[in-house]
Amino acid sequence: MSLANAPSSTSERAQSRPRPKQFQFKLVLLAAFLTKVVTLENGDSVKFEIWDTAGQERYKSLAPMYYRNANCAVVVYDITQTASFDRAQSWIEELKKQADSNIIIALAGNKTDLNDQRTVSTSEGQSFAEQNNLLFFETSAKESTSIIDLFSKLAQKLVDAKSALPEHVDPSVGQGRSTVNLNSANDVQSQDACSC
Amino acid sequence: MTEKKSLKKDPVNTDLISESEIPPNNDVSISSENIDLTEKAAVLLVEDMVSVTNSKVSQKMSIDSSNDEAKPKNSDFRSDSIQNASVLLVENQPLKGHDSKEEISSNVPVSEESDIKTPESNIPSSSKCPFPNDLDVETKNKQNDILINNSSQRQDSSPNSVLNKENTTHQDPSNQNLSKHRVSNDSFGEFEQATSSLHGLSESISLTRSFSTNSEKIINEISISRQPSISKVQNAIHDILNQFDPLREGANKTPMTGPNVKAEFWVDKAGFNYNTFLTQLRNPAAKPIAKEIKSPRTTDDQAKDKVLREKMNLFRWIKESHLDIPPSAHNSSFIQFARAELIKMNEFKSPRDKMICILNCCTVIFGLLKNVDGNVGADSFLPLLIYVIIVSNPPKLVSNVNYISRFRSPDKLQSEAGYYLTNVLGAIAFIESMDYTCLSISKEEFDRNIELSVWEIESEKKARALARSNSKNKSNNSSSSRGYWGSILVDDQAERASWLLEKGSSIAKSTLEKTNQFVEKIMSDLKTPSSPSPPPDSSSRTIPPDTNQENTSTRVLENSTNWVSTLELVCDMFPSFDKDVCEMVLQGNNGYVTETIEQLLEMSQSEIHQASFPQDLSDTVNENSILCEQENTNEPKSASNVEDEEVDDWRGQWADDSSDEEDLVRRATKLSLDPSASVHPQTTLHPIEVSEVPPFESDQALEIENKIKDVAIKSDTKDSSVKSNGKEKISEEIPSVSTPIIPDTSNDEQIARKLQEEEERNSRI
Numbered sequence: 001m002s003l004a005n006a007p008s009s010t011s012e013r014a015q016s017r018p019r020p021k022q023f024q025f026k027l028v029l030l031a032a033f034l035t036k037v038v039t040l041e042n043g044d045s046v047k048f049e050i051w052d053t054a055g056q057e058r059y060k061s062l063a064p065m066y067y068r069n070a071n072c073a074v075v076v077y078d079i080t081q082t083a084s085f086d087r088a089q090s091w092i093e094e095l096k097k098q099a100d101s102n103i104i105i106a107l108a109g110n111k112t113d114l115n116d117q118r119t120v121s122t123s124e125g126q127s128f129a130e131q132n133n134l135l136f137f138e139t140s141a142k143e144s145t146s147i148i149d150l151f152s153k154l155a156q157k158l159v160d161a162k163s164a165l166p167e168h169v170d171p172s173v174g175q176g177r178s179t180v181n182l183n184s185a186n187d188v189q190s191q192d193a194c195s196c
Numbered sequence: 197m198t199e200k201k202s203l204k205k206d207p208v209n210t211d212l213i214s215e216s217e218i219p220p221n222n223d224v225s226i227s228s229e230n231i232d233l234t235e236k237a238a239v240l241l242v243e244d245m246v247s248v249t250n251s252k253v254s255q256k257m258s259i260d261s262s263n264d265e266a267k268p269k270n271s272d273f274r275s276d277s278i279q280n281a282s283v284l285l286v287e288n289q290p291l292k293g294h295d296s297k298e299e300i301s302s303n304v305p306v307s308e309e310s311d312i313k314t315p316e317s318n319i320p321s322s323s324k325c326p327f328p329n330d331l332d333v334e335t336k337n338k339q340n341d342i343l344i345n346n347s348s349q350r351q352d353s354s355p356n357s358v359l360n361k362e363n364t365t366h367q368d369p370s371n372q373n374l375s376k377h378r379v380s381n382d383s384f385g386e387f388e389q390a391t392s393s394l395h396g397l398s399e400s401i402s403l404t405r406s407f408s409t410n411s412e413k414i415i416n417e418i419s420i421s422r423q424p425s426i427s428k429v430q431n432a433i434h435d436i437l438n439q440f441d442p443l444r445e446g447a448n449k450t451p452m453t454g455p456n457v458k459a460e461f462w463v464d465k466a467g468f469n470y471n472t473f474l475t476q477l478r479n480p481a482a483k484p485i486a487k488e489i490k491s492p493r494t495t496d497d498q499a500k501d502k503v504l505r506e507k508m509n510l511f512r513w514i515k516e517s518h519l520d521i522p523p524s525a526h527n528s529s530f531i532q533f534a535r536a537e538l539i540k541m542n543e544f545k546s547p548r549d550k551m552i553c554i555l556n557c558c559t560v561i562f563g564l565l566k567n568v569d570g571n572v573g574a575d576s577f578l579p580l581l582i583y584v585i586i587v588s589n590p591p592k593l594v595s596n597v598n599y600i601s602r603f604r605s606p607d608k609l610q611s612e613a614g615y616y617l618t619n620v621l622g623a624i625a626f627i628e629s630m631d632y633t634c635l636s637i638s639k640e641e642f643d644r645n646i647e648l649s650v651w652e653i654e655s656e657k658k659a660r661a662l663a664r665s666n667s668k669n670k671s672n673n674s675s676s677s678r679g680y681w682g683s684i685l686v687d688d689q690a691e692r693a694s695w696l697l698e699k700g701s702s703i704a705k706s707t708l709e710k711t712n713q714f715v716e717k718i719m720s721d722l723k724t725p726s727s728p729s730p731p732p733d734s735s736s737r738t739i740p741p742d743t744n745q746e747n748t749s750t751r752v753l754e755n756s757t758n759w760v761s762t763l764e765l766v767c768d769m770f771p772s773f774d775k776d777v778c779e780m781v782l783q784g785n786n787g788y789v790t791e792t793i794e795q796l797l798e799m800s801q802s803e804i805h806q807a808s809f810p811q812d813l814s815d816t817v818n819e820n821s822i823l824c825e826q827e828n829t830n831e832p833k834s835a836s837n838v839e840d841e842e843v844d845d846w847r848g849q850w851a852d853d854s855s856d857e858e859d860l861v862r863r864a865t866k867l868s869l870d871p872s873a874s875v876h877p878q879t880t881l882h883p884i885e886v887s888e889v890p891p892f893e894s895d896q897a898l899e900i901e902n903k904i905k906d907v908a909i910k911s912d913t914k915d916s917s918v919k920s921n922g923k924e925k926i927s928e929e930i931p932s933v934s935t936p937i938i939p940d941t942s943n944d945e946q947i948a949r950k951l952q953e954e955e956e957r958n959s960r961i
Contacts, residue, residue, distance in 0.1 A: 033615040051615050054578035054622075056520070058634045062578075062622040 038155040046155035050074075064098055072104040072154050077125075079109045079138065080117040085124070092132060104157050106135035106150060113140040500594040507627060508589040509653060513645045518635040519579040522568065529765055530564035531580075533793060535588035542591045547604040550596050551613055557584065558616040563797050574619075582623045597621060 034050040053059075053066045067073055073095055077088035088107065095105055109125045122138060129136030135153055139146040516523055534557045541553035561580050585593070597620055601609065609617060626634065632642035763779055778796065785792045 033612055035611060049611055049615070051618070052574035052577075054574045056575065056579075059578060059622070059626065061629070062625055065618055065622050065625065 036151065038151050040152070040155055040159060044159055046158055048151060048155070063094070067095065067099045067103070070099065070103060071158055072106065073099065074106045074108055074150070074154070076108045076110050076139075077120065079111050079120045079125075080114050082119050085109075085120045089128065092134065096132070102161060104135070104154060104161065105132070106137065106154055107132075108136075108146075108150060109138040110141055112138050112145055113143050495598070497595040497598055498592075501592045504594055504624065504628060505589060505591070507630070508586050510646060510649050511586050511627070511630065512589075512649055512652075514583065514586050514635070516583060518637050519583050520636055521576070521579050521583055529793070530560055530567075531584055531587060534558075534560040534564075534584045538585065538588045538590040538593075541593075541596055547600045547602075548608070551600050551604055551608075551617070554597075554600075554616050554620055555613060557581075558619070563793075567797075578619060578622065581619055582626055585620070585623050586627060594624060597624065 033052065034048075036048040036050060037045050038048060039045045051066055051070075053063055075088045075091050075095070078084040092105060092107065095103060107125060107129045109120060109122070125138065126136055128134075135150070135157065137146045137150045137153075139150060141147065537553050537557040537560065541550050544550050544553060558577075558581065561577060561584060565576055565580065590596075597617065600617060601621075604613075632639050635642065637645075763775070763782060778792075781795050781799075782792045785795060
């Protein structure tokens with residue numbers, strides 16, 4: 001089970017670039033909803049339920065329904081678009097205000113494979129994350145860079161946060177569906193099954 | 197026995213009888229811990245049911261706080277069910293009396309008495325009980341059991357020999373109350389199996405009514421916080437059904453056999469399974485309960501239903517472009533498909549079945565997204581879902597969704613189901629607050645469209661009023677504007693509504709205003725099992741043109757006119773497939789569009805699968821060849837047999853929640869695609885039941901609905917001795933209702949014949 005099979009990308013990008021074949025296969029199974037089991041070093045496993053939310057402005061009022069019971073959120077921006085970084089910041093503010101106070105938020109600067117077109121520097125993202133006590137990663141969904149790290153770290157933090165044992169999940173449930181889904185509005189909600 | 201007789205003359209008793217004429221008397225004194233739980237279940241389960249079945253139950257109950265078991269020491273209730281056929285009067289610790297195993301701690305004298313006013317002839321008509329679909333025999337048994345349990349030693353009238361026999365058993369002087377029921381269990385175990393549930397429920401009813409003072413608080417609590425109260429409700433239901441079902445243990449001794457099983461509202465004392473219990477709500481016997489649980493009167497679900505429905509009606513002009521849904525040629529076919537799933541949701545009873553409808557709907561939408569541009573993110577999904585919901589305007593959507601989120605076990609609302617449900621909730625919230633800022637539309641155009649639809653709705657109302665006056669004047673033949681079907685249905689509906697209610701025109705009016713939707717509903721119901729769309733009642737309607745198109749059915753059999761268009765439709769939806777392939781699959785599915793789409797979707801998925809995993813190629817090829825083999829057999833029977841088996845298999849697993857969720861969904865899709873399965877097996881027996889979902893909204897209308905069903909069933913159970921005038925009259929009406937449907941079935945046969953001919957021709961070619 002590897003996240004190597006699980007790239008995703010924003011919608012514009014998906015259309016403009018050919019995808020790996022495995023990704024196409026995933027697409028058949030996945031939808032806007034995904035399940036991913038992450039196994040930690042100590043053997044604990046955390047099952048992520050990853051919910052995609054509609055990112056358009058007109059649906060923003062619905063977002064609380066999606067993150068209401070979420071344990072963690074992954075806010076993704078596009079390092080080639082400054083506007084998306086701004087919106088990511090506003091999403092994080094909203095999450096801090098409205099979501100569960102224990103929610104773990106990760107900030108991910110996506111599309112590192114397009115480093116030459118970068119408009120948001122690593123340090124910008126890094127410093128914002130530090131100010132707001134977020135996990136920070138720069139990822140490439142296309143090349144699966146850092147995505148494993150991101151979710152392992154999230155899982156570890158979840159387990160640390162909840163002293164309760166994480167739910168042990170039959171790995172077969174997660175297999176074949178493991179993928180990360182991002183959307184053009186730079187917002188991905190993760191819902192962790194272990195503590196729902 | 198002498199003691200009983202003397203008790204009967206007890207002035208207290210007479211008091212009670214007279215008292216019971218007064219509206220429900222809720223004297224409650226509760227101080228036991230269990231009561232809190234009990235009342236919740238009671239409220240949920242039974243209280244509303246009491247009013248649905250129109251039974252008047254009045255009781256006075258006081259519960260001794262010193263009793264750990266929270267057993268009522270004095271409980272009197274009188275229960276008049278719909279026909280006022282029987283009156284049960286139980287005094288002093290009925291529970292204790294029934295409990296054969298538990299030790300009784302207090303020394304209150306055990307005495308029971310019942311005043312049975314049920315004339316013999318009324319006994320078979322005891323389907324007035326909350327289980328409208330019971331078979332005759334079963335209801336008899338239930339009646340008997342009530343007599344057994346509540347009357348015990350003394351009976352004024354002994355309706356039949358069986359009862360007499362039982363009575364003699366009970367009257368054995370050596371048997372005190374404590375042992376009485378064990379005896380009866382041994383002798384009449386079977387009766388009790390069939391009846392224990394009713395018994396438990398009737399006691400619950402009485403108990404519940406007395407707790408109704410707190411009901412609102414509890415319902416509120418339940419609706420506010422889902423999770424904590426679910427467990428409480430579980431416990432509560434567990435408690436009440438066991439505590440007040442004294443025959444449970446005895447009944448468990450004998451295995452369930454025969455048709456009695458069907459009517460059993462079964463809760464196992466040892467291993468109460470909440471999910472199974474809820475699944476059992478699907479049982480026709482539980483219909484009234486399910487109905488009331490679905491949209492409890494104490495919540496504003498019904499009002500919300502209405503508001504949402506009107507709002508969606510107002511937004512009927514909405515187009516894909518207003519929600520920025522990329523236009524595509526094959527949207528409409530998929531959307532109709534998803535729409536059918538949504539509308540169907542209201543016809544299922546258990547939260548699980550309803551959830552499956554939502555799952556299916558969402559799966560279809562994702563299927564569309566995959567076919568259009570391969571982008572399956574929420575960005576494209578949610579708008580489409582909103583669009584589908586607005587277009588389909590499903591009845592009672594809020595109630596249904598809330599029902600799912602309240603009663604579906606939270607475990608089962610994880611993952612996919614939870615995500616889709618959240619999306620539906622989101623879509624509802626969006627629609628509720630929708631205005632021009634939410635749409636890609638200018639304010640002017642928005643206002644114009646709204647005005648237009650307001651005008652349309654007004655004129656529709658007028659048209660309906662016209663139709664009503666037509667039908668009242670018995671000018672059926674001339675009311676050609678709505679066509680034969682429309683006029684009959686409207687007329688019939690009006691008659692039944694007004695007659696049954698006897699409450700004047702106000703409710704009948706509101707009912708009739710829904711008639712148009714009712715007719716539409718029937719049309720869509722009729723079209724589901726059969727191909728030919730019934731004559732669309734079009735001329736006088738001002739509904740946008742696509743509404744009539746939607747009536748042209750999602751399921752078209754291959755007859756000369758439809759075949760070509762169907763094929764084109766399918767080819768259109770799946771441009772990636774050869775026309776020949778589409779035709780073949782369509783033939784293989786006997787011309788059923790739904791199955792065809794399903795199969796083609798699967799095939800398209802396996803193609804992608806194939807492309808990405810060459811090592812799996814052989815498997816896929818095998819699959820495909822099997823598919824082709826099936827298609828080439830040209831034996832419609834074999835295909836349908838397979839389908840039937842699957843459906844049967846599926847039905848057998850209703851209570852089995854443990855099966856893999858994905859598998860479940862897939863099978864559910866199959867199930868829901870099967871025409872016969874889309875309606876409950878029981879309901880297919882009664883034509884009137886097929887049309888069972890008129891969008892009644894008022895409580896009274898709900899009651900009518902129940903009564904109508906009640907009668908429909910009764911008319912089928914060879915129950916000739918229905919004394920009640922009202923019932924008799926309604927049952928006379930039944931044939932008139934079924935008449936319009938009969939020609940349709942014959943039509944079906946014709947089409948089936950045509951189909952076979954076509955098949956043969958094809959095979960020759």
